[in-house]
């Protein structure tokens with residue numbers, strides 16, 4: 001259950017950055033835009049950054065995330081994680 | 086050097102455009118078209134002038150903007166792929182930090198695509214960046230203006246209307262090189278008028294006043310408040326077909342365009358008799374031959390009385406074969422008119438089609454004179470059905486155009502339904518609308534071939550020809 005929730009928020013963040021390749025946003029900014037708690041977003045954004053999907057620039061409250069060049073993650077597949085409709 | 090705004094009318098208001106490197110505030114209430122105008126400035130800059138641009142959005146997601154702007158046929162993602170455009174979603178505090186930073190994100194973005202124009206949507210959010218009341222927000226805007234100037238960027242700063250004290254000049258207006266204001270006003274309670282006003286622009290002459298604009302399928306379209314546009318078209322008189330209603334002619338830039346199809350949209354309460362009478366009379370005087378489709382309410386006797394009022398002897402014209410009628414109701418007509426009345430009541434739709442295509446075509450082509458046609462479309466709707474109208478109308482208008490015959494089509498848009506009405510409107514070159522509201526009748530040009538539209542005018546009865554006047 002915990003994992004499922006985690007996945008869906010991860011999907012939400014991933015989709016957001018994929019469809020907005022020029023979104024540069026802080027965790028606080030994303031909290032407002034997505035209506036999600038910062039404490040929930042933080043591990044996910046850090047995780048996506050560690051996987052090389054997002055790029056993090058700066059430190060602290062002003063650190064912002066953006067989507068990394070699609071070429072880098074072209075192999076990444078998440079469709080298997082999607083729930084059937 | 087002037088930078089074109091991407092809106093022809095606005096360039097005229099600004100005597101060519103925005104002086105290059107200016108920071109201009111674009112303000113207005115929600116829904117007035119600020120985001121649209123801002124994006125049009127960038128889009129046209131790229132497509133028409135090869136000047137890359139960057140759009141910063143604080144509240145909207147870029148993908149929402151890609152989607153919204155498709156409504157104007159603008160493919161923003163394509164321009165991003167070509168490195169001509171960036172739609173940046175960012176928080177105001179991050180943008181500010183990255184503008185001030187040495188080789189920050191802002192500088193990188195501008196360099197990456199060699200940006201010449203930027204839009205910030207909206208600077209209203211800068212105000213909330215500080216805890217101290219006001220002061221900080223102001224100095225932020227000042228900093229932002231200096232930075233974009235340093236990069237030589239021509240910029241639009243979008244400002245949401247705050248409904249604050251309107252008697253004070255907002256601080257933004259002092260800092261900016263220019264101010265463009267969009268408003269949406271109620272007009273006589275029946276019609277909302279969008280207006281644009283340039284209240285300040287350093288380094289250029291401006292045409293003062295509130296200019297009407299429309300949001301169309303291809304973006305913002307601005308009509309100049311002054312007579313300038315009209316005057317230019319009036320000089321083009323030989324191509325113009327006068328309506329006999331002076332104000333209407335002037336709204337149409339001199340008259341109807343020759344070979345164009347105009348729709349007169351009436352509601353059942355509106356009296357359009359004098360509009361039609363004035364136009365007929367004017368056309369007869371100009372020596373046109375006339376083809377008239379009689380309606381169920383307009384008999385030949387009634388038309389004769391109407392033309393008498395304008396000093397036109399319709400009997401004579403019919404006998405001289407200068408006035409022809411298409412009759413759907415098998416009503417009697419005066420002696421001597423035999424060759425001028427086409428009785429089509431027994432014709433099936435296919436036969437009627439053939440009649441128009443063969444009989445009318447050869448009639449018009451054999452008489453090498455200018456023709457004017459009056460077509461009561463309600464009659465065709467009633468007698469031949471909506472399907473027939475939708476199938477044949479585009480063909481008929483194309484034919485009229487090809488022979489240079491100017492056509493006035495009478496229709497009640499409300500009665501024919503939204504879909505048919507929008508089809509007819511698209512197919513026509515121009516639309517006049519007349520309607521009754523309370524104890525007044527109004528008339529408005531809502532479409533014309535050269536893109537001019539008018540505000541609604543009161544239609545007043547007068548006791549001399551042409552018996553009506555627009556005020």
Ligand SMILES: Nc1ncnc2c1ncn2[C@@H]1O[C@H](COP(=O)(O)OP(=O)(O)O)[C@@H](O)[C@H]1O
Pocket residue numbers: 113114115116117118119120121122156157300301302303
């Ligand atoms: N193709 C179109 N034709 C006419 N109006 C449109 C079209 N597309 C969008 N609009 C309207 O344009 C208006 C202006 O939107 P927008 O530019 O976002 O205004 P603002 O940024 O000032 O809030 C919206 O109310 C929308 O309904």
Ligand SMILES: [Mg+2]
Pocket residue numbers: 119120121206
């Ligand atoms: Mg907007």
